[in-house]
Amino acid sequence: MVGSLNMDLVARAPRLPKPGETLAGHAFAQVPGGKGGNQAVAAARLGAQVAMLGCIGDDPNGATLRQGLEAESIDCTALGTSASPTGVALIIVDDGSQNAIVIVAGSNADVTPATIAGNETLLATADVIVCQLETPPDTVRAALAAGRRLGKTTILNPAPAANALPDDWFALVDYLIPNELEAATLSGIEIATPDDARRAAVALRQKGARNVIVTLGSQGVFALLGDGAGEHIGAPTVQAVDTTAAGDTFIGGFAAELARGRPVPAAIAFGQRAAAVAVTREGAQPSIPHRSEIAE
Numbered sequence: 323m324v325g326s327l328n329m330d331l332v333a334r335a336p337r338l339p340k341p342g343e344t345l346a347g348h349a350f351a352q353v354p355g356g357k358g359g360n361q362a363v364a365a366a367r368l369g370a371q372v373a374m375l376g377c378i379g380d381d382p383n384g385a386t387l388r389q390g391l392e393a394e395s396i397d398c399t400a401l402g403t404s405a406s407p408t409g410v411a412l413i414i415v416d417d418g419s420q421n422a423i424v425i426v427a428g429s430n431a432d433v434t435p436a437t438i439a440g441n442e443t444l445l446a447t448a449d450v451i452v453c454q455l456e457t458p459p460d461t462v463r464a465a466l467a468a469g470r471r472l473g474k475t476t477i478l479n480p481a482p483a484a485n486a487l488p489d490d491w492f493a494l495v496d497y498l499i500p501n502e503l504e505a506a507t508l509s510g511i512e513i514a515t516p517d518d519a520r521r522a523a524v525a526l527r528q529k530g531a532r533n534v535i536v537t538l539g540s541q542g543v544f545a546l547l548g549d550g551a552g553e554h555i556g557a558p559t560v561q562a563v564d565t566t567a568a569g570d571t572f573i574g575g576f577a578a579e580l581a582r583g584r585p586v587p588a589a590i591a592f593g594q595r596a597a598a599v600a601v602t603r604e605g606a607q608p609s610i611p612h613r614s615e616i617a618e
């Protein structure tokens with residue numbers, strides 16, 4: 323796993339505030355998060371051996387995040403420490419279970435291409451290399467390129483997606499897994515329906531990604547695999563309380579199943595079942611289920 327580690331500062335509120343508004347919340351929690359950390363924890367709890375390549379600060383948040391990963395038996399030998407403060411995420415979750423997130427990268431900005439080059443021996447031991455966009459773009463590209471060179475399966479969760487990706491990234495990606503907002507940013511196609519997701523996925527495949535899986539929240543996923551026509555796969559119906567890290571849980575579960583050699587459709591279904599559990603619980607890493615909780 324190449325990615326970010328954040329301490330999440332989470333306020334629950336009746337709704338998301340408007341610009342300039344002060345809103346009374348009704349709960350606060352501080353929990354381990356970060357898309358990289360969440361996906362690493364998900365993959366580990368769901369059955370994979372995981373190594374974390376990232377960077378924390380030399381501060382209490384960093385120590386807590388490291389302890390959390392080590393408690394999941396995640397290999398932290400490539401987890402660096404920098405002079406920057408550990409990354410944080412300010413999260414508001416509304417009573418409808420939706421969230422809004424602001425991240426401040428801090429030490430996540432100190433994961434560099436040199437970090438990737440210096441850990442190529444570790445990357446060579448992986449079956450699957452997973453990246454997101456909460457570490458610097460040059461670093462993510464270096465990790466994907468190393469994965470391609472080493473013959474690994476590469477997964478890119480392009481989150482958060484502020485802009486279109488450079489064209490030369492797509493051929494480095496085996497599985498591109500955006501949510502609907504990210505798929506819209508990358509493809510220029512607004513997504514309101516699964517058919518919109520199909521059109522966006524086709525556009526992203528044309529750019530060079532081998533497979534595209536657009537996550538659609540409670541609507542499931544649209545999976546465009548290989549040269550196929552694609553398929554909309556609905557999600558299990560659950561009562562969601564907090565969708566934070568649902569996508570991360572899907573990706574971690576999906577990656578863990580790929581690493582076990584499971585067929586892609588089965589890996590997608592497994593990831594969906596895991597994410598469906600995660601949304602019934604609060605917080606990022608605290609919400610992620612263990613393999614024993616997921617029907618095989």
Ligand code: RIB
Pocket residue numbers: 326328329330354355356357360410411423425456566567568570606
């Ligand atoms: O995907 C959820 C995560 O996004 C949160 O844990 C937060 O840290 C941000 O990175």
